[in-house]
Amino acid sequence: MIMGDRKTKAAIRWGVVGGGKGSQIGYVHRSAALRDGYFTLLAGAFDIDPDRGAAFGEDLGLDPDRCYADYKAMFAAEAQREDGIRAVTIATPNNTHYAITKAALEHGLHVVCEKPLTFTTAEAQELERLARDQNRVVGVAYGYSGHQMVAQARQMVTSGVLGAIRLVNMQFAHGFHSAPVEETSPGVKWRVDPAFAGPSYVLGDLATHPFYIAEVMAPELKIKRLLCARQSFVKARAPLEDNAQVMIEYEGGAFGSLWVSAVNAGAMHSQKVRIVGEKASIEWWDEHPNQLRYEVQGEPPRVLERGMPYLEAPALAEDRIGAGHPEGLFEAWANLYARFALAMEAHDDRDPGRVGEMWYPDVRAGVEGVRFVENCVRSADAGAVWVEYS
Amino acid sequence: MIMGDRKTKAAIRWGVVGGGKGSQIGYVHRSAALRDGYFTLLAGAFDIDPDRGAAFGEDLGLDPDRCYADYKAMFAAEAQREDGIRAVTIATPNNTHYAITKAALEHGLHVVCEKPLTFTTAEAQELERLARDQNRVVGVAYGYSGHQMVAQARQMVTSGVLGAIRLVNMQFAHGFHSAPVEETSPGVKWRVDPAFAGPSYVLGDLATHPFYIAEVMAPELKIKRLLCARQSFVKARAPLEDNAQVMIEYEGGAFGSLWVSAVNAGAMHSQKVRIVGEKASIEWWDEHPNQLRYEVQGEPPRVLERGMPYLEAPALAEDRIGAGHPEGLFEAWANLYARFALAMEAHDDRDPGRVGEMWYPDVRAGVEGVRFVENCVRSADAGAVWVEYS
């Protein structure tokens, strides 16, 4: 149970790149990082417009000297301060993640980065190596994975209650972009522009979420080959897709499917992950994250509820409020930021192993997300053919 | 509203092949055919064991003379009678459908046949030609399609309320055969034996149902190519699959996906069809067939209820009881049998056009189901590759 007690020795001095005025995701990051005192916001390069960024930082109570014109200035100046930041969150457009993360690591900072980490696996792997060499944490913002029922699912799958895994069904299929809303919405426009969004739209924007959640739930599965078909139902979005369907063959014979869409008219999120084993299945839906469906073949289906004593310990550890009371996405993010802080402190102490069984969306997860999208795009662009996973 | 009034001039003299003692599906066929007096059961070759078949027929009140040892005897003898049967239902194992249907048509009988109609498209097309030449009806037992909310969906899609169709998601994925239950259950054993079941298990047994329902709902869609991956999670079932995933490209750019499974542990039917258009989606689930979900992008989702005045006329015409009262699968079947009778009478009167807009799972639907399975198997057996639909 979390009641605001920080499990680390000290709050981590923290800065933010991007996420300034009008940024919803910036608010989500700050809420999560500051929730239980794991981080202290001390510096920021919040905006591409330096004045607006500075004003924003001052509104947040920052020292004006520590509101920077850009990330380069921030990293350089903070590195000179004895009380300089130790960690930075990167909440900028996709095309900048690689360069900023790289710079942050080179300045010895821990990083929390929005996904996708980079546009190519090679770049992501470079960051992974750099993080290892620098002994730094890179956390990736797979926020949904912080829900406790995801942890519950992981415990159930890895402890074998489902039996051998046969099927993994993933989807994240909303309808908000059924019409060409990008024509009037700047917030959507960049997502369908390869220059800013990278080589994909819904594969990168949506698919990586259930993909990571499935990986958390069933960590043993390794992809052998996959096939991806992608479509641009709003034609002007081509070559970026607004809908995609993926088939996955895992080592050992399990089979996966994934559907992502921004044109699933009338749907909200429809982010669901279902893991089917020999004996039982589990299913989780992000719109009602406090529940986990558990179906044993031959028995009545059960709905597990967050906060109940029958859950596994890791699923209970991060509760902030009793069973029945709904927690939401902000709590899931806060759970991740707390784990980021624990991992950062362990790295600072040169004792990364002490976080033990704790998992979080780390740089490896960031690499895997990019790799997955890259393989999907490679398959789709070759005509929706099978490609060996690489 | 149906209150037992028959819309045909006379009950059709009717016989049954198969469906004898212990056959659940035989009971379903009889319940549907006799429900509102459209058919009169007068003859049968109910069992591979003639004595048991005769006893069964007598229990049903048949004239012992008209309880036959096999379908050949029945067709021959009934053809000699002035009051001989005019229609026959075939509820035998899959491997016999082709021969019996062919014989029935050659004897001038209308036919209702269990699916799959045949094992090959060529055979099915032969039956289609024969039916046309003989001016006979061949109805296929896609029982779920008789639910009124399927008719409602068809009206909505074809009238354009969804806009252009983009996506068709089909599934029928139960978990009842997660374990190798065929080892002890004869009723499952034949389904996984190619000699009796044909070239597929779940594709033929399950996939054809949502496939036909999707066709009813969106009749304009034509398949261009498809790709099918199939698996035998219970290894002894190979080459027959107990799980399959299909991708479909339709002419004009719509995209379809289908998941069928007998190893979806813990699930009952999970037969669902979702049609996504530019503006809205509909979704139907056979386990709760009195509801149809209707989601207009940008509006709250609605749940349409069978029997309500806001529905389209064809969806209301076959109600047997007021809104709120649940109808079940027996009513869906009875709806189909009533349509079969209407079509048979129209054919007998050499005026098949008078059934107008009425649709039912006819021989063409039977051909299409076989064709779909055949294409899926062809794709799967070539390594889950794209095949042009043929």
Added chain:
Amino acid sequence: MIMGDRKTKAAIRWGVVGGGKGSQIGYVHRSAALRDGYFTLLAGAFDIDPDRGAAFGEDLGLDPDRCYADYKAMFAAEAQREDGIRAVTIATPNNTHYAITKAALEHGLHVVCEKPLTFTTAEAQELERLARDQNRVVGVAYGYSGHQMVAQARQMVTSGVLGAIRLVNMQFAHGFHSAPVEETSPGVKWRVDPAFAGPSYVLGDLATHPFYIAEVMAPELKIKRLLCARQSFVKARAPLEDNAQVMIEYEGGAFGSLWVSAVNAGAMHSQKVRIVGEKASIEWWDEHPNQLRYEVQGEPPRVLERGMPYLEAPALAEDRIGAGHPEGLFEAWANLYARFALAMEAHDDRDPGRVGEMWYPDVRAGVEGVRFVENCVRSADAGAVWVEYS
């Protein structure tokens, strides 16, 4: 499993009073009685207009001689025939049930009567005595109680899996008469006219259904006192109520509540019964009758499915189709008519005890329904005060 096999020695010769042209409920009765051959329809007085009634009967294939002008003529004439009817169903307006049932019993007929059996408890008890003296069955059309999951609930409650019963929550609250639809709908008009409907509207029309189902589920409970408040939101309906709320104290300390309404705008049926015990609760909803919710305190809620092997034997005995396939209200009614036939045969054989544990909505249930409504009305008319149950 039911596959059309009749469990009685012979079909019962059967007649119907009312339920003629345009009567939905007449169709429901015929469908149920004829479903599996338990009854043979041989006579009828279907309509207050004799010619229309005769025409209707002939359409059903009856001998014109046995299409009668009224029930008196029918009972008299049939009593003279060697092959006369042995049972009659009464599907006429409420104000005639008492007289026709009485006449039927006096003619030695078994009866199935629409509810309410009578307008007063005294009358109902008179019929109960008469039925006992005549050794006849009087079945009452509490059709919903025939669903198998009601039987499942009864087994669970009576076997003690819930622990001692604490609470019984009943409701049947639709919204179809939110507006004064009786002004234009004759089918509704008589329901709000005391001359035809009796002393109540929704209490008699709706409340008796969940009341009986609760009694089936928890047969041990005895009402000690109750309090009823009723309202006429459409004022012209007064003194008949279109909404009512009841509190019930049972012997032994259990507490009940009941809500019935015809003005619950936007709701379909909302007929639900929840039984809460010391350890667990069950809840059943008639719109999705194939499911039963089972909630053990401290465990995840389960949803039990009709047809599954984990159910109790009595809940499985009447399945007509496999688990996952929805059954509807017609099957529930057919289950009751089969039990009526079994009870009638046992009475005919002067061996009523041989039906053993079998329950059905019998004359006692009819009496209890009338008594409940009478007590509710007595409470309501005294200002919604507690009345000792009598």
Added chain:
Amino acid sequence: MIMGDRKTKAAIRWGVVGGGKGSQIGYVHRSAALRDGYFTLLAGAFDIDPDRGAAFGEDLGLDPDRCYADYKAMFAAEAQREDGIRAVTIATPNNTHYAITKAALEHGLHVVCEKPLTFTTAEAQELERLARDQNRVVGVAYGYSGHQMVAQARQMVTSGVLGAIRLVNMQFAHGFHSAPVEETSPGVKWRVDPAFAGPSYVLGDLATHPFYIAEVMAPELKIKRLLCARQSFVKARAPLEDNAQVMIEYEGGAFGSLWVSAVNAGAMHSQKVRIVGEKASIEWWDEHPNQLRYEVQGEPPRVLERGMPYLEAPALAEDRIGAGHPEGLFEAWANLYARFALAMEAHDDRDPGRVGEMWYPDVRAGVEGVRFVENCVRSADAGAVWVEYS
């Protein structure tokens, strides 16, 4: 849309009484107050054990001098400081609310108090007068009411889309105390002890929540008389009830019902409020607070989703994240604390009217909650009879 921007001029200097180590509710209050910078925590009397309280405060980063032994010391000392607290939250056992709130008001502090505000209406009214005289805000912790869909419901009801209100159904019925858990759980023990809990258990603890939500949704309704039956299914809890049922007659003819329980075995919260009007109904369930069911008679039911543009402005104003992403109870509380701050600032500026249409659970709501419980207890203790509301 909320993105962390404070709408008040300055953060309010804030202290807390109670809510110390191990207090879940203390964490909820702090999370809400501090969420977007509306309050700054500067002082506390967190614990009945002064040392433990001081340690707790220091862990929270407070100045040790401002960690007080008790509320009296805190109020006295802070009143002497130029930078003393301006508002205090009271999160202590129920029996202390009255005295501490009174003292706080007398010291010129704004108050946020846990419910129930007091044990008697007279006391609550005294606080109401005192608050008015002192020009202070007293907010009451009806946290669920801060969910945006409650605001949506209010807009819909008050704008007349439901038509005249006929029925109000309220419930909050969990099963967590089905067994006598108080024997081993100190956290439950005080709730069933009149000395600490006051004259009721579930009426005060649970009923006041849906009661206030219904009042928010349908503010025009005034209670005329009510009747309450309460039970102690765990006998040792008597005279405090663990289950209660209430009937309510409102001025003008609307009718209400309320069910509260701690022995609804297997249920989580089941807190639901349904408002039925002439034309339509709405229904809200706190376990899935991002949805609001809207049912227009004669139309398909709709499920409204938080964050969607079709909602009313007040329901959108407090969103922190886009539609589809679940918000939880912490956001609802934060919404209330933001409103508390706005109201406090308006009072400080002697311009309380400037908060305009904004509503929040104020001292009047606190009085009404106490009054409702008092009337219920009066009715129940007189034998569950009708009492004129006073």
